[in-house]
Amino acid sequence: MTTITFNEGMFSDKFVSLDKKPEIIVTECSLPLTPPPEEINESPFWTTENPIQVEEVQTLNTSEPESIVAVIGVGYVGTHLVEAFANHYNVIAFDLSTKRLDEVSKQLTGLPIQFTSNAADISQATHVLISVPTILTDDKKVDTTYLRSAIATVEKYVKPGSTIVVESSVAVGMTRELVGPLMASKNFKVGMSPERVDPGRTFPAFEDISKIVSGLDAASLESISTLYGRVFNKLLPVSSPEVAEMTKLYENCQRMVCATYANEMADACSSIGIDAFEVSNAAASKPFGYLPFRPGPGIGGHCIPVNPYYLLSNLHMPLLEHAATISSSRPRDVARSFVRSVLQEKDYSVYPSQLRLLVVGVGFKRGQSVMSNSPGAAIAHTLKSEYNCHIEFADPLVSTALYSAVPKMDTETNWTVDHLSTYDGIIVSVNQEGLDMDVLANLPSSVKVHDFSGILKNSISSVPSLAAKKEIC
Missing domain, CATH: 3.40.50.720 (NAD(P)-binding Rossmann-like Domain)
Structure with missing residues (x-):
């Protein structure tokens, strides 16, 4: 060299x-x-x-x-x-x-x-x-x-x-x-x-x-x-070290802002009945002037959800601040919207506490058992703390030793149409390795499925829009 x-x-x-x-x-x-x-x-x-x-x-x-x-x-x-x-x-x-x-x-x-x-x-x-x-x-x-x-x-x-x-x-x-x-x-x-x-x-x-x-x-x-x-x-x-420090934070915070915008786009698509993943995939065909970001239930990991606050500690960046605020609340908003949609389909004939719900994927992203700022775990927390629903999680990579806030479903035995049909609703936070997602596609319509991985076509557009800003009953 x-x-x-x-x-x-x-x-x-x-x-x-x-x-x-x-x-x-x-x-x-x-x-x-x-x-x-x-x-x-x-x-x-x-x-x-x-x-x-x-x-x-x-x-x-x-x-x-x-x-x-x-x-x-x-x-x-x-x-x-x-x-x-x-x-x-x-x-x-x-x-x-x-x-x-x-x-x-x-x-x-x-x-x-x-x-x-x-x-x-x-x-x-x-x-x-x-x-x-x-x-x-x-x-x-x-x-x-x-x-x-x-x-x-x-x-x-x-x-x-x-x-x-x-x-x-x-x-x-x-x-x-x-x-x-x-x-x-x-x-x-x-x-x-x-x-x-x-x-x-x-x-x-x-x-x-x-x-x-x-x-x-x-x-x-x-x-x-x-x-x-x-x-x-x-x-x-x-x-200078300041340039190095800013470079790192700028890289990660750009991802935060873009991911937040992708999620906002998905909510807008939901409000008009089109598939946000289809839009995302179509936009990604442009070979210039576009960075592909797919919508999701929130942003997890060690860095992306955290780094904006390093910049905001001594710099005025209102766009970043707004994106970070929206992003941090997204798992909570997703959980609330999902409960509302399940209750609507049941004509409000049950109380939220009577619902049986499953969160699929609590590692912070596919292929990871790490729980850092996991959107799936945050969704489960909101469902449990605000509605006292019966919540379970399905994730072959995450053991109960790592995550014990809610019961873990035995995916080796119970990842079947028969067992999954016993839930009122399923949120796919992460398309985790080791799970056959085609099983979810064969569930009866009585099970509400909201898929943030984009594997199950059109499931995301069936959820009431977060952009509607409705209060949750």
């Missing part, structure tokens, strides 16, 4: 100064340390008291004068980083969750990786990649508990002169504010390289996706570019 040389003059006029600092809420919380979510009893604050070392770790060969890369947080993003960098460097995979470390150590075998829950072990590292979650509080404020804890660990254990890279999605200006001071106190090189991981996607390969890199100064950018250049086939250096 071509060597890139940076100097201060290239970037002296490019750094951004933000007058309004991000609104940051720091709280001790009990949310999982790293996605995918799992039950974790440890505090989110890093600790070295009674550390647990995963058995049969793959020890580092520290005799070679090579860079040693520590990855802090081995959730979905961190696991990709560990694997990619371990193909070129010795890697330390650090996480508080020994359960998660054990899972990942079984996935990534034959590579020079040390899996550890002992924070002191990262003192061997020459480079540290931070990939912990930046989450939201219940009132949609940025909560940097995990990020600040990771930074404190880096400050305590990583040797001076090392290179620190934030991979986590953060508000614009946060890398400079939270990690920048360590450049002076620890002589660290500091930068930001936003992750671009899409759960379930296999093409293009992780290392073939253009990798954005940035540094707080020229030396930092050069160090980061040299490190990443061995792993990724195409680097895209940008002038």
Whole structure:
């Protein structure tokens, strides 16, 4: 790969100064340390008291004068980083969750990786990649508990002169504010390289996706570019961490706005009796000036529903704010509309609490057991909390250990026309792997089916329009 040389003059006029600092809420919380979510009893604050070392770790060969890369947080993003960098460097995979470390150590075998829950072990590292979650509080404020804890660990254990890279999605200006001071106190090189991981996607390969890199100064950018250049086939250096941070958020928030518009289009189609999926598929035939987005019951995942609030924490973006607000309420609105439609077909002869309803697919998207911001789970919650319906969920990939809010239907035994006919209504949130959707197409008309996957033709247009804004009885 071509060597890139940076100097201060290239970037002296490019750094951004933000007058309004991000609104940051720091709280001790009990949310999982790293996605995918799992039950974790440890505090989110890093600790070295009674550390647990995963058995049969793959020890580092520290005799070679090579860079040693520590990855802090081995959730979905961190696991990709560990694997990619371990193909070129010795890697330390650090996480508080020994359960998660054990899972990942079984996935990534034959590579020079040390899996550890002992924070002191990262003192061997020459480079540290931070990939912990930046989450939201219940009132949609940025909560940097995990990020600040990771930074404190880096400050305590990583040797001076090392290179620190934030991979986590953060508000614009946060890398400079939270990690920048360590450049002076620890002589660290500091930068930001936003992750671009899409759960379930296999093409293009992780290392073939253009990798954005940035540094707080020229030396930092050069160090980061040299490190990443061995792993990724195409680097895209940008002038400052603020540009890198904004790029990541702009990418994801564009998807939020477009998906929200697609859902609004679907509601409009429903109000005039046409198939929104047919419209979506027809529009996608245009080879220019159009981004294909399909309607759905809401937007799930680790990033898309969350990232808008990072931008809104210190920037005025009313279009994004409106889209985020509408999107966050969509699963609730879908549930309410569905109950209304079922009651209408029964001529209001039953109470909502007498309905037997099934939600199909509670993983946040097809092929995933991860529950992060799951629209299906949110729909089930509304049906249960507002109407006290009898609710079950069907999802072969999601166990009751991951989701126990409502009973799980045994899909191996009961995914039949006979059993499914016992429900008053079925909402397909996700066309989950392992389910034959043709079974739903053969149900009697007495079962109301609302399919957000587009597999069952015209089912979405049969639901009363959310655009009508009617109150729910």
